[in-house]
Amino acid sequence: xxxxxxxxxxxxxxxxxxxxxxxxxxxxxxxxxxxxxxxxxxxxxxxxxxxxxxxxxxxxxxxxxxxxxxxxxxxxxxxxxxxxxxxxxxxxxxxxxxxxxxxxxxxxxxxxxxxxxxxxxxxxxxxxxxxxxxxxxxxxxxxxxxxxxxxxxxxxxxxxxxxxxxxxxxxxxxxxxxxxxxxxxxxxxxxxxxxxxxxxxxxxxxxxxxxxxxxxxxxxxxxxxxxxxxxxxxxxxxxxxxxxxxxxxxxxxxxx
Numbered sequence: 456x457x458x459x460x461x462x463x464x465x466x467x468x469x470x471x472x473x474x475x476x477x478x479x480x481x482x483x484x485x486x487x488x489x490x491x492x493x494x495x496x497x498x499x500x501x502x503x504x505x506x507x508x509x510x511x512x513x514x515x516x517x518x519x520x521x522x523x524x525x526x527x528x529x530x531x532x533x534x535x536x537x538x539x540x541x542x543x544x545x546x547x548x549x550x551x552x553x554x555x556x557x558x559x560x561x562x563x564x565x566x567x568x569x570x571x572x573x574x575x576x577x578x579x580x581x582x583x584x585x586x587x588x589x590x591x592x593x594x595x596x597x598x599x600x601x602x603x604x605x606x607x608x609x610x611x612x613x614x615x616x617x618x619x620x621x622x623x624x625x626x627x628x629x630x631x632x633x634x635x636x637x638x639x640x641x642x643x644x645x646x647x648x649x650x651x652x653x654x655x656x657x658x659x660x661x662x663x664x665x666x667x668x669x670x671x672x673x674x675x676x677x678x679x680x681x682x683x684x685x686x687x688x689x690x691x692x693x694x695x696x697x698x699x700x701x702x703x704x705x706x707x708x709x710x711x
Contacts, residue, residue: 475626476623476624476625476626477529477530477531477625477626478527478529478608478623478624478625479527481622481623481624482508482509482510482511482513482514482621482622482623483504483513483514483515483621484511484512484513485513486504486512486513487504488501488502488504488515488525490527491515491525491526491527492525492526492527493523493524493525494524494525494526495524495526495607495609496522496524498521498523499522499523499524499525500523501525502515502516502517502523502525502612502620503515503516503517504516505619507619508621509542509590509621509622510621510622511621511622513621514619514620514621515619515620515621516617516618516619516620517552517612517616517617517618517619518617519547519549519612519613519614519615519616519617519618520614520615521614522611522612522613522614523611523612524555524609524610524611524612525609525610526556526607526608526609526610527607527608528559528605528606528607528608529605529606529608529625530604530605531558531599531603531604531605531606532599533599533600533601533602533603533604534598534599534601535598535599535627536596536597536598536599536627537596537597537598537599537606537625537626537627538594538595538596538624538625538626538627539554539556539577539593539594539595539596539597539608539623539624539625540592540593540594540595540622540623540624541592541593541610541620541621541622541623541624542590542591542592542593542620542621542622543584543590543591543592543593543618543619543620543621544587544588544589544590544591544618544619545584545585545586545587545588545616545617545618545619546586546587546588546616546617547586547615547616547617548615548616549613549614549615549616550583550613550614550616551583551584551586551612551613551616551618552583552584552610552611552612552613552616552618552620553581553582553583553584553610553611554577554578554581554584554593554595554609554610554611555577555578555609555610555611556577556578556606556607556608556609556610557577557578557606557607557609558599558600558603558605558606558607559603559604559605559606559607560602560603560604561602561604565607566600566602566603567600568597568598568600576595576597577595577597581593581595584618585671589661590621591663591671592665592696592705594665594694606625608623608625642655642656642657642659642662642695642697642699642704642706643655643656643695643706651684651685651686652682652683652684652685653682653683653685653695654680654681654682655677655678655679655680655681655682655683656679656680657679657697657699657700658677658678658679658699659676659677659697659698659699659704660676660698661674661676661696661697661698662674662675662676662677662683662695662696662697663695663696663697664685664688664693664694664695665693665694665695665696666692666693672688672693673685673688677697685710688710689710690710692707692709692710693707693709693710694706694707695707
């Protein structure tokens with residue numbers, strides 16, 4: 456199978472370059488939570504704004520003793536495509552945390568992205584965020600359903616779980632070729648892979664390959680010139696992340 460990889464690099468986070476981030480106070484750098492709020496269930500409590508940040512100074516943290524969550528409503532356009540991303544750390548003996556977002560119509564009625572929530576990338580289908588104790592990124596691309604006017608951007612944390620969130624981003628469109636600049640570091644050498652393997656150009660202990668639902672489909676620690684077999688990945692776009700010389704490097708790849 457022919458695999459063509461188009462390389463993109465984003466310093467620090469995966470965003471659409473030159474696009475406006477629609478999330479307010481996305482990294483909690485005001486030192487407060489607002490306009491984020493606890494909810495939408497009345498028993499949910501607000502997270503604590505702490506000085507354990509992915510970037511900047513602050514992030515939002517739960518050390519949960521029951522299911523809880525926080526949210527922010529963001530205006531969106533029906534039929535338009537958006538990319539949502541955020542960074543997180545999850546640990547503990549409980550179920551952890553996950554994205555649990557939905558859409559609202561003009562009357563504040565809830566509209567799920569699809570009729571079956573198990574296939575909704577913003578809810579059940581996104582699964583629990585992986586536990587690792589280190590900063591990881593979630594990336595989801597979706598199309599706003601008809602009649603929706605707002606995205607209720609909501610994350611949950613579950614009993615006996617510690618979860619920290621930072622650097623939320625919601626932008627129009629998808630991560631696209633030519634919209635970002637190349638990194639000075641080269642994580643992967645080959646731009647055309649004929650034998651279902653990636654060849655790495657640098658050491659990285661935290662390589663992860665994400666599908667466009669933000670799910671990790673492969674993880675590895677690699678050395679320079681090491682080959683990584685990617686047989687079994689379906690056709691489509693993926694994000695490869697890693698750290699080279701202490702700089703986060705992210706590359707969008709296309710499996711064709």
